[in-house]
Amino acid sequence: MDKPRTRGPSLEKTQETRHKILDAALQHFIQEGFARSKISDIAKHAELGKGTIYSYFETKEQLFEGVIDAFMNESFRPIKAHEIQDDESVYDFICKKIVPSVLTLESTGRADMALLILREGKNFPSILQTYCNKIFLPIQHELQQLVELAIQRQELPAHINPKSFALLIVSPMWMGMIHNHILNSNEVLQLDQLFKENLKLLFQS
Structure with missing residues (x-):
């Protein structure tokens, strides 16, 4: 028997999550610096699971790049x-x-x-x-x-x-x-x- 299809998060939800991650990362980078910032702490700040952040950004360096891109766009x-x-x-x-x-x-x-x-x-x-x-x-x-x-x-x-x-x-x-x-x-x-x-x-x- 085929498994029922599960619908993924909407584009709006995905963008909202990404924005929460980038906003939390920006604040954390500013407050703690890059070296001391941890993905787990950024996830806590964003009220998201650590795995959620890694589903958007594979490394802390990629997350930093995402913050820079957000500056360029916003x-x-x-x-x-x-x-x-x-x-x-x-x-x-x-x-x-x-x-x-x-x-x-x-x-x-x-x-x-x-x-x-x-x-x-x-x-x-x-x-x-x-x-x-x-x-x-x-x-x-x-x-x-x-x-x-x-x-x-x-x-x-x-x-x-x-x-x-x-x-x-x-x-x-x-x-x-x-x-x-x-x-x-x-x-x-x-x-x-x-x-x-x-x-x-x-x-x-």
Whole structure:
């Protein structure tokens, strides 16, 4: 006699479970760091069985990658050089596209994850590579293209090195995060203001 067919979880239920896992993992990675985080503790935080998490993510490294992907889908929209309009300056375009993301950098947990990479990336090359490949390098690539365009349009001097200049554009965000969370948490810097002031100086120099 054939066994009755059992219906698997609905897509909505699957997405809800995945969201619970990623949310719990994000909070746990931020609070405990990557090295100290355990799948069993994340499962408890998510109110799920440990096996449920492993059915979605085979390793803790894959779970970390899932958290990064969630950032990309939910709270982070990387700048895209091809979206600039012909009548729009590179300076104005960068301000328009990046400042809103800077405003949510700390509230979404992206700053905490960046700091986690600074602290633990050397000991866990896989999470460092994930962060670089999915967030850091794509942003740098797009900014470098924009700097090259600004040079072509004579918005920036021809002697500028686009790769180095692209790094200078995002450097206030890294310095601001390190200042606010490590160096001097009693005197919090506004990252958006720091970013805008630096960008203005770069394009006016």
